[in-house]
Amino acid sequence: MVSLLSCLVSLALGHPFESQFVGHKSEIQTSTDRLVLRLEVEVPLPLVERSFQESKQTDKKQWLSDWMLEMQSDMAENVWLELNQERLTTWSGVEHQQPMWRESSKFLVFSTTFTQPLSANVEQILVLDQVLIGEPSVFWREVTLSRSVQVLDTDQIVFTDKGTYTTHLQRWEMEEQRREFRMVVDMNDIWQHCDTWWDVYILGEDRVQGLKQTVVPVDTWREWKTGKTPLWLGLMVLVGTWFLGRRMSSKHRWYLVIISILMSGLLLPVPYRFGILILCGVGSLVPRLRLLCGGLAGCVILYPSWVLGLVMGYFLLFRSKNGNLN
Numbered sequence: 001m002v003s004l005l006s007c008l009v010s011l012a013l014g015h016p017f018e019s020q021f022v023g024h025k026s027e028i029q030t031s032t033d034r035l036v037l038r039l040e041v042e043v044p045l046p047l048v049e050r051s052f053q054e055s056k057q058t059d060k061k062q063w064l065s066d067w068m069l070e071m072q073s074d075m076a077e078n079v080w081l082e083l084n085q086e087r088l089t090t091w092s093g094v095e096h097q098q099p100m101w102r103e104s105s106k107f108l109v110f111s112t113t114f115t116q117p118l119s120a121n122v123e124q125i126l127v128l129d130q131v132l133i134g135e136p137s138v139f140w141r142e143v144t145l146s147r148s149v150q151v152l153d154t155d156q157i158v159f160t161d162k163g164t165y166t167t168h169l170q171r172w173e174m175e176e177q178r179r180e181f182r183m184v185v186d187m188n189d190i191w192q193h194c195d196t197w198w199d200v201y202i203l204g205e206d207r208v209q210g211l212k213q214t215v216v217p218v219d220t221w222r223e224w225k226t227g228k229t230p231l232w233l234g235l236m237v238l239v240g241t242w243f244l245g246r247r248m249s250s251k252h253r254w255y256l257v258i259i260s261i262l263m264s265g266l267l268l269p270v271p272y273r274f275g276i277l278i279l280c281g282v283g284s285l286v287p288r289l290r291l292l293c294g295g296l297a298g299c300v301i302l303y304p305s306w307v308l309g310l311v312m313g314y315f316l317l318f319r320s321k322n323g324n325l326n
Contacts, residue, residue, distance in 0.1 A: 022047065022137040023107065023172075024129055024179070029208070030118075031146035032187045037114040039079060041131055042107040043071070068110075072096045075112045075131050082126035083118070092116045120187050127181040139178035142170055143211035147196040151214045153184040167212055183211075198231040225270045229302055237298045244294045252292045276300050 023042030028035070048067075057063045076094045080087055093115035100109045129139075143156060155177075159165045168178060186192070199205040205228075220230055229237075277300055283293035 020044070020136055021174075022132050022135045023140070024131065024137055025140045026127075026129065026142075026181070028127065028141070028143045028181060029145070030125070030143070030149055030183075030185070031208075032120070032148050033118055035081070035116045035118055035125065037079070037081075037127060039075065039112050039114070039129065039131075041071070041075060041110045042102075043110065043132070045106050045108060047135065048108055068099050068108075071099075071110050072112065075110060078130040078133070079112075079114060080126075080128040080130065081114070081116055082124070082128070083116075083122050084124050085126075088116070118187070122187060123184060125181075125183045125185065129179045133179075136174075137176075137179075138172045138174050140170070140172050141168065141178070141181060143181070143183075144208045145211060145214055146208055147199055147205070147214075148187070148193050149214070150186040150189045150192040151183060151211065152186060153182075154211065154215060155180065155182040156211055157215045165216065169210070169212060195231045198234065202234075203228050224301075234302055237301050240294075240298060244291050244298070248291045248295065252295075255292060273300050 022044065023040070025040040025042065027038040029038075030036075048064075051067060052060060052063055055063055055067075075096075076091075079091075081091060082088070091114045093113075095113045095115075097111040097113075100111075101107075102109055141156065145151065156168045157165055158168075196207075200207055218230060220233065223230060224233075277297055280293040280297035280300070284290045
């Protein structure tokens with residue numbers, strides 16, 4: 001506190017950005033049952049000094065203590081949340097951290113965490129930051145979501161008719177409309193939940209991802225090159241392999257299982273996987289190897305999900321209608 005007061009008394013000149021703009025840095029996390037907003041308001045020290053001068057008070061220490069409490073109250077009252085176009089009167093939880101002085105950047109930083117439970121029928125989300133609305137400000141936002149949340153629309157990523165897009169995420173911007181965050185979601189999409197299960201338990205992805213990853217269309221070829229088989233492609237390959245396997249001999253099935261298990265322990269770069277697919281194509285010219293090569297190609301395409309193919313496909317393929325091996 002002493003160092004903060006001394007800094008307020010004798011302000012050093014800094015970057016014009018520091019002395020002219022309030023920084024609003026927000027991080028929003030959304031899952032199917034909760035929304036969490038972490039907001040940092042970076043107040044330039046010249047603005048703090050100006051507020052003290054306008055207060056006409058003489059006891060700076062007491063004024064500063066009261067002013068910081070006012071700022072926290074202002075943040076609690078002027079960060080609004082609307083769900084399905086209905087504004088909530090209060091957040092479920094509001095937690096303030098102790099204000100910090102960042103000596104290197106000459107900011108007094110206020111940090112507050114807002115939480116709000118979400119129900120399954122939530123479709124429209126609006127977060128509006130009206131803190132220090134009369135002061136020139138810059139805005140920075142980061143958004144992460146549970147993979148189970150399907151985003152139908154958002155004002156943070158704007159697409160053009162040519163398919164290109166502009167993102168307003170993770171960058172400082174001065175436009176006042178950046179005080180708003182809008183998102184249209186679907187919490188109950190069955191395919192999205194299945195896709196989440198596939199990504200998390202089969203591909204080993206994190207349960208959360210950035211808004212950009214959620215909204216921007218997936219490049220299937222690029223994903224496959226990095227070892228990520230999309231759910232729809234995986235299901236197609238599994239079904240195709242299942243039909244192929246029904247016509248295989250028991251010996252060929254065992255060969256395919258053993259080869260798949262051995263390959264599943266390898267990290268195959270794209271050239272090797274592509275080479276195996278070419279060999280499978282050549283091998284399919286031999287009639288007695290056609291089915292085996294087709295099943296092996298399916299395992300390569302499913303990379304790195306061969307084990308899933310074994311569990312979901314060949315467990316059934318090994319069993320005949322009467323429960324015995326073919």
